[in-house]
Amino acid sequence: MRKKTRTVGKYEVGRTIGQGTFAKVKFARNSVSGESVALKVLPKATILKHRMVDQIKREISIMKIVRHPNIVRLHEVLESRTKIYIILEFISGGELFDKIVHCGRLPENECRRYFQQLIDAVAHCHSKGVYHRDLKPENLLLDSYGDLKVSDFGLSALLQQGVGLLHTTCGTPNYVAPEVLSNQGYDGAAADIWSCGVILFFIMAGYLPFYEIDIPTLYKKISAGQFSSPFWFSPEANSLIKKILDPNPKTRIQIEGIKKHPWFKKNYLPVKPSEEEVNLDDVRAVFDDIEDQYVSEQSVAKEGGPLMMNAFEMITLSQGLNLSSLFDRQQDYVKRQTRFVSRKPPRDIISSVEAVAESMGLKVHTRNYKTRLERISANKVGEFAVVLEVFEVAPSLFMADVRKASGDTLEYHKFYKNFCTKLENIIWKPTEDVANPSVLRSLTC
Amino acid sequence: MGCFCLKKLGHKPGYEAPINLASETPFTVNEVEALYDLFKKLSSSIIDDGLIHKEEFQLALFKNSNKQNLFADRIFDLFDIKHNGVIEFGEFVRSLSVFHPNAPEADKIAFLFRLYDLRQTGCIEAEELKEMVTALLCENNMSLSEDVVDLIVEKTMMEADTKRDGKIDDEEWKEFVKKNPSIIKIMTLSDLKELTLAFPSFVMNSGVSDLQQPVKN
Numbered sequence: 001m002r003k004k005t006r007t008v009g010k011y012e013v014g015r016t017i018g019q020g021t022f023a024k025v026k027f028a029r030n031s032v033s034g035e036s037v038a039l040k041v042l043p044k045a046t047i048l049k050h051r052m053v054d055q056i057k058r059e060i061s062i063m064k065i066v067r068h069p070n071i072v073r074l075h076e077v078l079e080s081r082t083k084i085y086i087i088l089e090f091i092s093g094g095e096l097f098d099k100i101v102h103c104g105r106l107p108e109n110e111c112r113r114y115f116q117q118l119i120d121a122v123a124h125c126h127s128k129g130v131y132h133r134d135l136k137p138e139n140l141l142l143d144s145y146g147d148l149k150v151s152d153f154g155l156s157a158l159l160q161q162g163v164g165l166l167h168t169t170c171g172t173p174n175y176v177a178p179e180v181l182s183n184q185g186y187d188g189a190a191a192d193i194w195s196c197g198v199i200l201f202f203i204m205a206g207y208l209p210f211y212e213i214d215i216p217t218l219y220k221k222i223s224a225g226q227f228s229s230p231f232w233f234s235p236e237a238n239s240l241i242k243k244i245l246d247p248n249p250k251t252r253i254q255i256e257g258i259k260k261h262p263w264f265k266k267n268y269l270p271v272k273p274s275e276e277e278v279n280l281d282d283v284r285a286v287f288d289d290i291e292d293q294y295v296s297e298q299s300v301a302k303e304g305g306p307l308m309m310n311a312f313e314m315i316t317l318s319q320g321l322n323l324s325s326l327f328d329r330q331q332d333y334v335k336r337q338t339r340f341v342s343r344k345p346p347r348d349i350i351s352s353v354e355a356v357a358e359s360m361g362l363k364v365h366t367r368n369y370k371t372r373l374e375r376i377s378a379n380k381v382g383e384f385a386v387v388l389e390v391f392e393v394a395p396s397l398f399m400a401d402v403r404k405a406s407g408d409t410l411e412y413h414k415f416y417k418n419f420c421t422k423l424e425n426i427i428w429k430p431t432e433d434v435a436n437p438s439v440l441r442s443l444t445c
Numbered sequence: 446m447g448c449f450c451l452k453k454l455g456h457k458p459g460y461e462a463p464i465n466l467a468s469e470t471p472f473t474v475n476e477v478e479a480l481y482d483l484f485k486k487l488s489s490s491i492i493d494d495g496l497i498h499k500e501e502f503q504l505a506l507f508k509n510s511n512k513q514n515l516f517a518d519r520i521f522d523l524f525d526i527k528h529n530g531v532i533e534f535g536e537f538v539r540s541l542s543v544f545h546p547n548a549p550e551a552d553k554i555a556f557l558f559r560l561y562d563l564r565q566t567g568c569i570e571a572e573e574l575k576e577m578v579t580a581l582l583c584e585n586n587m588s589l590s591e592d593v594v595d596l597i598v599e600k601t602m603m604e605a606d607t608k609r610d611g612k613i614d615d616e617e618w619k620e621f622v623k624k625n626p627s628i629i630k631i632m633t634l635s636d637l638k639e640l641t642l643a644f645p646s647f648v649m650n651s652g653v654s655d656l657q658q659p660v661k662n
Contacts, residue, residue, distance in 0.1 A: 310601040311598055312621075318580070326487065394596055397589070
């Protein structure tokens with residue numbers, strides 16, 4: 001295992017083909033079978049340092065679970081003393097995106113085949129409760145037989161760190177569903193289907209259905225589902241695309257509907273995903289081991305997580321930026337305590353909030369990481385509603401934003417004080433001044 | 446009535462006629478007068494000289510005249526258009542007009558860009574973002590390790606700095622704000638819409654008579 005040979009297990013390691021903040025991707029060859037693979041190298045120290053163990057474990061597990069002929073396969077996970085190696089199927093044919101860019105639009109029959117493979121892959125993942133959330137032609141690779149392979153299913157967070165393919169069109173919202181743009185909570189399945197529709201349009205037309213230099217106009221068009229198909233689209237293709245690019249996620253066609261559509265059904269050969277037993281032992285072995293070195297951090301076994309709050313969104317929480325206090329006429333500085341920070345897993349935060357709220361006689365309704373608390377009274381006196389949402393600000397660091405949605409402000413203040421006291425065990429306190437309740441207050445806007 | 450009062454009291458240096466300010470901003474004359482009321486309150490809280498000093502600004506924002514805050518400093522600097530260390534009434538109204546719910550979004554985006562471009566290089570550097578995140582954390586008594594701060598900054602730079610040159614330029618900023626509209630929420634103050642209701646006392650001082658004056662208080 002000295003410098004010369006450069007092997008990892010049975011893999012001979014070759015040149016670096018990609019580099020990100022957290023991982024390097026190298027070309028490698030299985031010395032037993034001769035098969036080419038892509039080797040992702042993650043230094044353990046980095047993962048530990050950034051408290052990403054749970055996240056990476058979750059994502060790797062997802063990638064192992066979603067086995068499908070049209071999804072880039074994760075072969076296995078290996079480790080050395082200091083590094084984790086993820087062995088992925090090596091896809092040689094490049095991106096579908098490049099093919100369109102170089103050769104222009106594709107014939108309808110070819111598009112249909114790619115689309116059928118895409119829908120097969122997406123349907124398979126959805127059946128396992130996994131959503132891609134970033135489907136675009138750059139994430140669709142072609143293998144040496146010209147078959148489609150979806151990459152980065154379940155690896156979205158890793159990808160954000162710049163691992164993997166180098167994306168040139170990084171950050172264009174052209175493929176994003178209207179409900180995702182509007183920043184509301186959304187259904188991952190419907191959003192993925194929208195993106196599939198944009199992809200289908202793109203490969204058939206050679207250009208995007210929603211494309212505007214100026215972003216507000218682009219948003220407007222996406223939100224209105226405003227596009228026009230070129231004359232060469234067949235009427236059936238057109239009818240399907242219209243049903244997919246329906247801005248209302250509730251009426252948008254679903255996978256079942258797509259599969260029943262005459263345009264889709266033509267020459268359709270459903271692929272049976274091999275139902276082989278997925279063994280997560282290697283993933284567990286690798287990660288449980290690192291976790292031992294770490295104070296037990298409970299893993300969130302759920303797919304998805306709370307919304308990320310980016311650095312600028314954090315900055316806007318500064319009291320120095322909140323000019324509305326200039327207009328504060330009342331002298332009362334009993335400001336609303338509108339935020340608290342927690343190091344607990346988001347599931348635990350939500351369940352504690354629910355338990356406390358219920359004990360206070362409030363009606364509780366949770367969706368994802370957003371909880372609505374309501375006090376209802378027969379005579380309508382003292383009624384109010386509160387919305388609490390958990391955001392991830394850094395790995396294992398969460399911020400709960402609490403705001404009054406309606407009702408009596410005074411009642412709300414009374415409630416919130418009481419509520420925070422009861423939530424003490426999940427509210428993360430700064431290292432100093434723990435005894436001082438005003439510290440909590442300073443966590444607010 | 447009101448005219449008389451105002452004239453008699455006279456105006457401090459830096460005062461500008463509401464009618465002129467209303468013509469350049471989304472505010473009505475009455476609203477500018479309401480703002481004058483607010484301005485008078487803010488500018489007299491420590492030294493009654495018709496100018497808002499840094500300490501007075503801090504007092505209004507934090508109820509503490511000694512509270513240093515990076516963001517408050519930046520806002521103050523941007524409001525202080527003439528860079529003479531104080532905010533005059535005209536500067537106050539013109540700057541606040543960007544926060545009006547009807548002000549063009551592009552102005553709000555540009556204002557925030559200038560605010561975050563701490564060293565005024567025309568770009569928001571990763572370093573500046575880190576400085577701001579650190580300041581925010583510090584303000585909230587949250588002590589995160591430098592690694593975690595770097596991670597937060599890096600993640601956002603990944604998203605915002607699409608040209609990958611370690612800084613966010615004007616163009617990248619516009620794109621980023623479009624994708625994260627919640628960032629410019631702070632650039633809209635709903636208080637500016639109901640000014641005349643929020644500061645009914647202006648009615649007593651109004652130099653302009655409106656047919657419908659709010660009959661409050």
